[in-house]
Amino acid sequence: MKTHISRAISCAAVVLLVAPVLGVMTASLVGGASQLLHPGTGRSSAFLITGCLVAASLGAVTLMAFVVGMRAILGKAFVPPSEEPA
Amino acid sequence: MTPSREIFFNVDSFAVTVLYVLTIMAIGFLFYGLTRRVNRWREGQPTNRFDQIGRRVWALLYESIFHVRIVRRRNLYGGFIHLFIFAGFVTLFIGTLIVMIEADIAVPVFGVSFFHGDFYLGFKLAMNASGLMLIAGVMMALYRRFVSRPRTQQSSGDDMLLLAFLLVLAAQGFALQGLRLAISGDEWAAWSFVSYPLAIALQDLPSRHLMLLHQLTWWTHFATALAFIGYAAYSKLIHPFSAMANMLFRRLRPLGALDAIENIEQAETFGVSRLEHFTWAQLMSVDACMHCGRCLEYCPTFNTGKALRPRDLVLELAGFQADRGGLFSGVLGEEANSGRFRWGKGPERELIGGVVSPEEIWDCTTCGACMEQCPVHIEHVPMLVDMRRSLVMEQNAFPTELAPVFNSLERFGNPYQSASTDRANWTKALKQPVAQMSQVAAAGKTVDYLFYVGCAGSYVSRNQKVALALASILQDAGISFAILGGEESCTGDLARRMGHEYLAQQLAAKSVEKLNFYNVRKVVTACPHCFNAIRNEYPQFGGNFEVVHHSQLIDELIAAGRLTLNPVSAVAQGKVTYHDPCYLGRYNGVFDAPRDVVGALPAVDFVEMPRNHKQSFCCGGGGGKAFMKDQGGIRINEERVREALNTGADVVAAACPFCMGMLEDGISSVDSGSKVRVLDLAELVAGSLKTSPVALNAGMRALSDVQP
Numbered sequence: 001m002k003t004h005i006s007r008a009i010s011c012a013a014v015v016l017l018v019a020p021v022l023g024v025m026t027a028s029l030v031g032g033a034s035q036l037l038h039p040g041t042g043r044s045s046a047f048l049i050t051g052c053l054v055a056a057s058l059g060a061v062t063l064m065a066f067v068v069g070m071r072a073i074l075g076k077a078f079v080p081p082s083e084e085p086a
Numbered sequence: 087m088t089p090s091r092e093i094f095f096n097v098d099s100f101a102v103t104v105l106y107v108l109t110i111m112a113i114g115f116l117f118y119g120l121t122r123r124v125n126r127w128r129e130g131q132p133t134n135r136f137d138q139i140g141r142r143v144w145a146l147l148y149e150s151i152f153h154v155r156i157v158r159r160r161n162l163y164g165g166f167i168h169l170f171i172f173a174g175f176v177t178l179f180i181g182t183l184i185v186m187i188e189a190d191i192a193v194p195v196f197g198v199s200f201f202h203g204d205f206y207l208g209f210k211l212a213m214n215a216s217g218l219m220l221i222a223g224v225m226m227a228l229y230r231r232f233v234s235r236p237r238t239q240q241s242s243g244d245d246m247l248l249l250a251f252l253l254v255l256a257a258q259g260f261a262l263q264g265l266r267l268a269i270s271g272d273e274w275a276a277w278s279f280v281s282y283p284l285a286i287a288l289q290d291l292p293s294r295h296l297m298l299l300h301q302l303t304w305w306t307h308f309a310t311a312l313a314f315i316g317y318a319a320y321s322k323l324i325h326p327f328s329a330m331a332n333m334l335f336r337r338l339r340p341l342g343a344l345d346a347i348e349n350i351e352q353a354e355t356f357g358v359s360r361l362e363h364f365t366w367a368q369l370m371s372v373d374a375c376m377h378c379g380r381c382l383e384y385c386p387t388f389n390t391g392k393a394l395r396p397r398d399l400v401l402e403l404a405g406f407q408a409d410r411g412g413l414f415s416g417v418l419g420e421e422a423n424s425g426r427f428r429w430g431k432g433p434e435r436e437l438i439g440g441v442v443s444p445e446e447i448w449d450c451t452t453c454g455a456c457m458e459q460c461p462v463h464i465e466h467v468p469m470l471v472d473m474r475r476s477l478v479m480e481q482n483a484f485p486t487e488l489a490p491v492f493n494s495l496e497r498f499g500n501p502y503q504s505a506s507t508d509r510a511n512w513t514k515a516l517k518q519p520v521a522q523m524s525q526v527a528a529a530g531k532t533v534d535y536l537f538y539v540g541c542a543g544s545y546v547s548r549n550q551k552v553a554l555a556l557a558s559i560l561q562d563a564g565i566s567f568a569i570l571g572g573e574e575s576c577t578g579d580l581a582r583r584m585g586h587e588y589l590a591q592q593l594a595a596k597s598v599e600k601l602n603f604y605n606v607r608k609v610v611t612a613c614p615h616c617f618n619a620i621r622n623e624y625p626q627f628g629g630n631f632e633v634v635h636h637s638q639l640i641d642e643l644i645a646a647g648r649l650t651l652n653p654v655s656a657v658a659q660g661k662v663t664y665h666d667p668c669y670l671g672r673y674n675g676v677f678d679a680p681r682d683v684v685g686a687l688p689a690v691d692f693v694e695m696p697r698n699h700k701q702s703f704c705c706g707g708g709g710g711k712a713f714m715k716d717q718g719g720i721r722i723n724e725e726r727v728r729e730a731l732n733t734g735a736d737v738v739a740a741a742c743p744f745c746m747g748m749l750e751d752g753i754s755s756v757d758s759g760s761k762v763r764v765l766d767l768a769e770l771v772a773g774s775l776k777t778s779p780v781a782l783n784a785g786m787r788a789l790s791d792v793q794p
Contacts, residue, residue, distance in 0.1 A: 013313075016306065016309075017254060017306045017309060017310050017313075018254055018306075019302075019306070020258075020261070020299065020302040020303040020305075020306045021254065021257050021258045021261045021303060021306065021307075023299060023302070023303075024261035024264065024265060024284075024288075024299055024303055025257075025261065027288060027291055027295075027299065028264065028284045028287040028288050029287070031287045031288050031289070031290050031291055032283075032286070032287030034290065035287070035290055041289075041290065043286055043289070044286075047282075047283050047286045048283075048286060048287060050283035051283035051284050051285075051286050051287030051288075052287060053283075054260075054280060054283050054284050055284055055287060058257045058260055058261070058284075061221060061225070061253050061256075061257055062253065062254060062257040064228065064253065065249070065250040065251075065253035065254045065257070066250070066254075068228065068246045068247075068249060068250040068253075069246070069247055069250035069251070069254070071243075071246060072243035072244075072246040072247040072250065073243070073247070075243060079231055079232060079235060079239075079240070079241035079246075080235075080240065081235055081236065081237040081238065081239055081240055082234070082235035082236065082237060
C-alpha cells in the first residue's frame, strides 16, 4: 500500500514537472505553424520552420523522458540485454 | 547597448528567497546521504591511500577531464555517450554557478558585473551548445538501452530515471530561455541558437500568457533540479562523488600485486567473510560503480555463461552495503531489477552465501579484464581473492580439487606432487649442461641470468620442452645462465590466487631468501605467473629483482643479431596467431615483444585474434582454475580456441605454461582432428635456429627418457 501511494505521488509530481515544458513546446509549434499559414508578420519562414522543428524535437524528447520516468517509477523500466551469453 | 540580461527575469524576490532556501535544503539532503554512505565506508579496515597526493590528484583530473578510460577505441559509442552527458552537464552547471556568482557575490558584494558584453554572448552560445550536447548524449544512451541493448547492458529503473531527469532539465532550460527571449525581445537572441527559433514561434502569443507560462516553467525547472540534487546521494547519481573518490584513492600498486595480509602469524581473521572486513577503500569502490557493464566485455566467466559477473558482484556488494546502512539503494523496487540483482533483501544475510555465492568466488580466473576495463578503477579480483582467503583459511571450504594442490605445495613446493630433487631432470636432455646456482656460487662465478623455470617447466612434460627450447636459445646466444634446480620452489602465485595466503607467503619468502642468498639480480622466466610474482609481489617480501619474460629476452637477442633464424624453418610455417597471457599482457604490459618474436620468424604470416592486447580473452587457466573443474556454461578455453581457429592459423603461439595446457586441451575438445598446433614462442624460435634445431629436436625426443 505504502509503495502504491508513493508511486502515485511520484507519478503526479512527474506530470506536474513536465506539463509546463510540454505546454511551451505545444505553444511554439502552434504559434510557428500559425505564422507560417498566415504570413504577414515579416518573420522569416526559415526561422519559423526551424522553430517548429525545435519545438517538435524538444517536445518529443520531453515526452520520451516522461514515458521513461513513469516506467521507472512504476517499476517497469527493467530492460534485459538483447542476448545472453551461452 | 551592451549585451546582457536580467538574471531573475519575471521572478519576484519571494520566489528567489524560496529558491535559495530550498536549494540549501536539497544540498543538505544530498550531503546527509553522502555522509551516511561515508559512514558505511568508514566501517572498513584501514588502508593508507593518502600517499602521493600530487600524483593522485593529477591522475584524477587527467582521467576524468579527458575521459581516457571511458572513451576507448573499442568503446567509442558508449564513451561518447558519457563524454557528451558529462561535458554538457558540467558546462551547464558551471553556467549556473556563473549566474549565481554574478547575482549574489560579484554585484552585491563587490559592485562588479562581468555578465555582459562578449562574455555574455559567448556564455549564451556555450550554454545552448552544452544543452544540445547533453540531449544528444542522453538520446544516444536511451537508444543503446532500449534499441541496441548490448548484452553487457542491463537497465534498471535507476538508470532510466537518471536519463529522464537530464532530458527534462535540458528541455525545461531551452523552454525557459525561449520564453524569456520571446517576452523581452532580446536584441542578441540569435546567439541562443536553439532557443531563438522557439522564441520567434512564440512571439505572437499574448504576453501575459507567455509570462505565466514562463513562471510555471521556472518553478518546475527549479523543482526538477531540486529533486535531481536530492536524488543524487541515493542513486547511481552518487557516482560523480564516489567514482572520483575511488579514482583519487585507488591502489597505486601494480594491478598484478595483491596486498599481503600483514603479520599473518598474529592475524585473528583471514580475508573477508563480513562486509566490514573489506578495507574502507574497497567499500567505497563498490559505490563507485555506474553500471556501465564494461567489466563484462572481456570477462571470461560472463562470456561463457558462468555465475560470476563482475558488475553484478559489485552491485550485490553495493546493495548489501546500502541495506546494512538502511539506505535507499536507488533501484525503485525489486521488480525493477528482477533477475540477478539480489539487494533489498535485508541486512541480516551472510556475505558469503547470502550475498555473494561461493560459485561466483571460485569462478574467477583472476585475468584482470574487469579491472582493466573499469573506467573508475574498481578492483574486483582482490575482493574475490579476499573472500577466497576466508573460505580457505578460516572455513576450510574450497573446491575439492584444490586439496591435493595445497598439500603438494606444502610438501613439495610444487602443485604436481613431484619431488624437488627431480626439478632439474629436464636438463638431462640438453647436450650442453645447465649450471645450477649452487655450483656457480661454489665456483665463485656469476651468471647473467637466473632462469626461473617454474613448476610446469620443471615437471610437466609438455612444458619441459619449452624449458629445453629456452635453454638451447640462451646457449645458442651465448648467454650465461643458471637454474636453482632442486632449490627452486613455486613462487607462491598459485596459492595466493587460490586464497591460501599463508602458504603463499611461506613459498614467496623461501624463494626470496634463496634468490637473495645467491645475490641474484636478473631473472628470466617462461612463466608469466612467476614473472608477475617476482616483479610485482616479491618486493613485499624483500625481493627486488630485475625480471624479464623469455619473450622479452628472445626479442632482444634477435634484435641484437645474436640469434640467426633459419629461413626454411620446419617448426613454424604458415599462419601464426598469438594468445596474450593475462599475467604477461594485461597485468604487465608486455604486448610487443612476443609479437616481435613471431614477426621475426621467417616464412610466418602473423594474424591477430579479434580479442587481443589489453582486450585479450583469458584461456581459463589463471587463478588456480587450471587445477579446478570448469563448471557452468561453456568452457572458457574452448571459447578462446574457437576464436583462434577462426583466424585460420596453423599455429597458436603461447607464452605461458597454463595457457599452453588450456589451449591444447581446448583444441582437442573443439576439434579433435585439428592439425593446429600450440607452440611456445621459445619453441618457435628454437625450432628455427640455424645452428641448433637438430640438437634441440634430439633433446626433445630424449625427454621421454628423463621423465620423473
